[in-house]
């Protein structure tokens with residue numbers, strides 16, 4: 001009897017040991033497509049101190065933060081709000097996001113997997129809600145399969161490994177351990193393509209037997225054609241993800257899906273990195289990584305319009321900026337702006353209505369002209385732009 005108890009204690013102790021030893025976390029990882037090894041951003045810091053320092057001042061470097069049972073101090077949400085998670089509620093693992101749109105909370109399951117749980121904090125509304133499955137049970141998502149490739153660096157979907165949390169140097173520069181060891185022999189890789197950013201700034205799932213992965217897995221640096229290989233992008237007909245014009249996004253992280261619908265995507269050499277500085281920033285989500293103030297940025301190519309905004313749009317720049325009409329924040333309670341660059345006309349709000357005749361989609365004008373109906377705005381639009 002006594003022996004059995006001791007054995008049970010020893011067994012359970014070793015199980016606890018095994019469970020924590022098997023906990024998913026950063027470690028050695030290789031690119032699943034090329035077999036090249038990752039080194040991690042701390043390794044790059046030694047020789048690229050300037051880029052490292054700039055990068056640390058972008059949200060890319062601060063998305064995933066550790067929490068623990070009894071300790072939610074790395075959460076950004078206001079935990080005094082009704083419905084907030086309790087510090088002792090789960091074996092907490094990591095808090096995700098919380099900078100501008102929402103924060104989510106993960107915990108460990110008994111196999112050491114990171115599970116994205118039910119709590120969702122909506123930042124602009126300062127409000128907590130519970131995510132549930134169709135059958136009413138609490139949402140439980142495997143963080144590795146559902147989120148990892150976009151919120152961690154050096155993810156190997158075949159081996160369930162990654163080199164570090166957050167969007168580190170090698171998220172954009174690719175596996176660089178060989179370069180870091182012998183920079184004179186192996187050159188660092190620069191990838192300024194739109195796809196380099198878009199493999200994360202997209203909503204898409206893999207097809208066929210890789211369907212478990214909620215992100216593109218085949219991307220190889222400087223091979224933009226690999227990004228969409230065997231990928232099922234969110235369809236433009238999905239009502240929760242796009243507005244009824246089947247063009248403009250209605251959910252976050254769809255910048256690429258917006259992008260391909262606009263003419264900027266057809267301009268040779270114009271990519272995400274033309275307007276966004278991938279390193280430099282501030283922790284201000286909105287304009288954190290813009291290369292210049294939008295007026296100067298748009299003006300570098302649309303000089304004539306910026307020189308005479310009133311002629312272009314009927315508004316002085318101080319009253320309505322290029323971004324207020326062309327990157328309206330139509331997504332997720334106004335937290336994310338549109339990347340089709342369309343100044344959405346009021347005629348779309350008139351065309352797409354529900355059974356009661358209420359508009360099912362916003363337009364660029366209504367955010368400021370809040371007292372005007374869509375019909376009033378449509379009339380005003382025609383005065384300025386002389387079109388339907």
Ligand code: HEC
Nearest residue numbers: 039040043044046047169170173176177180183188189190
């Ligand atoms: C031991 C020093 C050292 C380490 C560590 C190191 N690099 Fe480099 N890296 C260099 C040198 C030297 C160059 C070439 C000179 C230059 O342009 O700065 C370079 C150049 C680069 C370039 C530019 C290539 C180009 O064509 O302009 C990139 C990108 C780069 N490194 C990325 C990384 C990343 C990512 C890491 C971390 C995984 C890293 N480096 C670690 C020394 C290093």
Ligand code: HEC
Nearest residue numbers: 041044048051052055167168169171172190191192273278
């Ligand atoms: C979000 C993507 C992204 C991340 C993260 C990123 N870079 Fe870059 N990096 C780029 C792009 C794109 C360029 C090409 C130049 C440009 O557009 O400014 C570049 C250029 C460079 C260069 C060439 C010299 C220069 O500054 O233009 C070096 C060196 C470099 N990066 C190192 C790093 C290191 C080290 C880190 C991590 C501390 C890092 N990068 C993080 C995308 C990124």
Ligand code: HEC
Nearest residue numbers: 058059063097099150167171197200272276278285288289
């Ligand atoms: C590995 C995935 C990944 C890659 C690659 C990536 N991003 Fe991001 N990006 C994210 C995630 C995730 C966030 C949200 C982070 C948060 O809110 O904590 C984000 C946020 C941003 C933001 C808003 C935050 C800020 O600091 O202003 C900008 C702008 C941005 N990304 C641009 C880019 C550009 C440009 C590139 C390519 C040069 C790029 N991203 C590459 C995943 C990625």
Ligand code: HEC
Nearest residue numbers: 097098099100101102104146147150200201214215252253
């Ligand atoms: C295909 C890549 C991708 C996948 C998969 C993905 N995300 Fe993201 N996520 C992003 C990007 C890019 C952003 C920032 C851009 C934006 O908000 O438009 C973001 C933003 C967020 C934010 C808002 C951050 C803030 O600071 O407000 C949260 C929270 C988040 N993601 C949680 C998750 C969770 C949880 C999962 C898995 C269940 C997940 N994401 C899966 C790419 C991804």
Ligand code: HEC
Nearest residue numbers: 194197201255256259271272275285286294323327336337
């Ligand atoms: C022609 C310039 C331009 C290009 C190209 C561009 N962006 Fe942006 N982006 C902007 C501007 C301007 C803002 C700020 C909008 C605002 O004030 O709300 C922005 C904001 C963002 C934000 C965060 C904040 C927000 O308001 O949504 C993300 C994330 C982002 N861009 C990602 C991307 C990605 C990914 C690409 C490539 C597919 C891209 N951008 C291409 C101009 C550009």
Ligand code: HEC
Nearest residue numbers: 262263264266267270274294297298300301322323326341
């Ligand atoms: C690097 C140059 C460059 C920058 C920077 C740039 N644009 Fe453009 N933009 C172009 C070119 C070139 C076209 C024309 C494409 C065509 O006609 O096929 C264009 C087209 C457009 C269109 C028509 C789009 C459509 O799909 O019909 C709009 C709107 C626009 N730009 C707005 C902006 C705004 C707003 C900014 C600043 C945030 C900006 N652009 C920054 C080069 C640029």
Ligand code: HEC
Nearest residue numbers: 298299302305306309312313315320321322325343385387
């Ligand atoms: C009050 C809203 C509004 C503002 C502010 C505004 N635009 Fe526009 N812009 C529009 C509309 C609407 C159209 C489409 C007109 C049409 O269909 O003929 C347009 C069209 C464009 C085009 C495409 C022109 C073409 O030949 O197809 C570009 C480029 C552009 N705008 C750039 C800018 C820039 C740069 C700024 C900042 C100085 C700016 N816009 C400010 C509403 C605006």
Ligand code: HEC
Nearest residue numbers: 315316319320321324325343364365368369377380381383
């Ligand atoms: C960023 C805010 C903003 C946006 C976006 C905006 N407007 Fe305005 N608009 C104003 C303000 C403020 C005035 C008041 C006049 C002034 O101060 O110059 C105004 C004035 C006007 C006027 C003249 C006065 C009136 O109300 O009849 C018209 C017409 C107009 N806007 C139409 C539009 C249309 C059409 C759009 C969309 C394509 C639009 N506006 C987008 C802020 C905005």
